Amino acid sequence: MTTDIQAPRSPYTRAPRKGGINWEKWGWIYMRVSGLILVVLIFGHLFVNLMVGEGVNALNFAFVAGKLSSPFWQVWDVVMLWLALIHGGNGMRTLVNDYATNARTRRILTGAILAAVVVLTVLGTLVVYTFDPCPAGQPADLLPLFCQAS
């Protein structure tokens, strides 16, 4: 194998890619596309949960049960969960690649980020889609009002 030694001060060039999927490019695109959607989803989330009515003081089980019994907020929350966790996990991967100089450390940290992202995505999705807003045997004053109807 020969190595080309370039003339001094020649402009920076990239090594040619060997083909296959350019994952770093798609990661770069993902950060921008998901970021754009997340601005809308998270600003909406913060507005409804912290600005409307009594804001943070209104948050309790009944409030969340009211929201998660609507398919609109189920989809909103699950899309936000997936986009945000993968966006955050990929961002943390960038920092690990920048600051962890040891290959082993880098593998361990990237693995830990991947594990956290996978576990929390699965947990969050299960919580949203297996959630019962009117669990049996719970005090009625903690449940949303519509639980009393039946």
Added chain:
Amino acid sequence: MPQKTAGTLSYQQRTTSRRPAGTLYRGREGMWSWVLHRITGVAIFFFLLVHILDTALVRVSPEAYNAVISTYQTPLMGLGEVALVAAIVFHAFNGLRIILIDFWTPKYHRAMFYVVIALWVITMLAFAPRHLINVFSH
């Protein structure tokens, strides 16, 4: 290229490389927006991990969820929520600035940083007083 005297050479003219490196991220507004984007990003990521776990308590019992969420309604955590929203709003607006730099033009990246700061101040003025009144009048 017009010749200039040594005293008035710009940074880019003094450097020996043909293509000056790091014009977007080295120094001044470009660098500070990058630093803040990283710090706020890490803070938001760790909050997100905790926030998914606390919300998952709705699946355990109403009491468990209410017990944890009531700690978010204390004055100390109320101030923490202002810091969290401040981090999210900066990260969001600076992220839009990065998208504009990448897909539109890097020409106005400094001016856009001050637009980000201005929008951040306006958003925080709309959020912080209302939120703090909610927290401290509870």
